Amino acid sequence: MLNTKNNDPLKPHFYKYQGAGNDFVLIDNRRQTFEYKDNNLVYQLCDRRFGVGADGLMLLQNHSEYDFEMLYFNADGKLGSMCGNGGRCIVAFAKHLGIIDTQTNFLAVDGPHYAKITAKGDWVDLQMIDVHQISRDGEAYVLNTGSPHYVEQVTELKEMDVFKKGKKIRNNTTYKKEGINVNFVEDKGDHLFVRTFERGVEDETFACGTGVTAVALAMAKKNEKTGNQVTEIEVLGGNLRVGFNYDGNDFTKVFLCGPAELVFEGNVKF
Template structure:
């Protein structure tokens, strides 16, 4: 069976996208997804997404982690699948689509390379010692550090992700350094089990965690990640984060076909 695919990236977070509306591909087992995402024996990606038909939305996003398992919400993946939907002619400049954590609204520029994706509202942030724990569509651990550029994120993130508290369900581990005019963030992602160049739900979680130091109101947070720059905008009333938008580039890298 020959399957057509596209490869997209959002700030270095890269994904395989498949138009599943009228595809011969009926089932994807874990081993096939993991093989496709493998950077030596497959196409190579942080995750894989199916764009599926849905009667009540423009489309449905089904996301798989690089390890082959169905994943929770992926923010940069959501932005990339919006760009993919525009490329396919499914949407124009705005869309409402369904993901695993519910409906999402997004808007995209005319050129199709800047996507602003509305994320879920967040009303609960807990503490784990000096770190923050919250869910922005995926579970996140946020720890503020100094000299982040020199941190061994793989080792430090892997240790936290696999400790007694988080090993069973898994958690994404974010380290952040406040640079004053922006935040610098690096993330160890569960499901990839490695550091990625960006994590959309992760930078959203980081922006919320550090916003607790600020006065309530409308807050814009520029973020630097290994793969580029993102921005998170939201309203914060001192307790709840609403009107949350993850903004950044979503670019097509190439398209091709693969035999399964």
């Protein structure tokens, strides 16, 4: 069904979702009423003091070959790369709108994605892109899981100043121009604890879906864990799970799994 609550682009009807503390503004844009080329409008909506407040904004749009298309914008108002937790939240949003039932194939900036969602709509397993290359930057790992990521294993992560250290790496001479998401990981034995500084948000977020995916793959490579793997991950906003197959060279059947919750909805006037 189409959302007909408000077709005024300056009074958009929005939905606020969160996935493990990663929060988003979502708009049903199948009628093409929201002017997404206005970066300032997106920035205002994501502003935590003068807008709704979010790590990013997503538009759900029609597509002739898929159930829907996902357009993702960073909190700075600029069109972003793939967002894993955002992808899970937009699947829950599509179910809420009655577009899908328990499975979907949709299009994002990094290509098609398959996902399945529980009947209650509160847990989403999202298939991510295959990964064929992981490079090194000193002791860190660098890879692209739909967005570029830097992964560094550390100790005493709870006490670390992630903002200061992440910002420094994101803005060094290697990564400043294009930007990179910086992940720090501590191995807790039965799970990994991850904190992430995200480009576009330019701050630490409570979770990063493509980031925890990158961490799980990088740690599997580091520890030479091949075959079908499931990695439990703790983030500031909750818990996520990453499943994949690793044959020693390529990562396939990569799934990011976790909660997705509708927090509230409303209208905002600009």
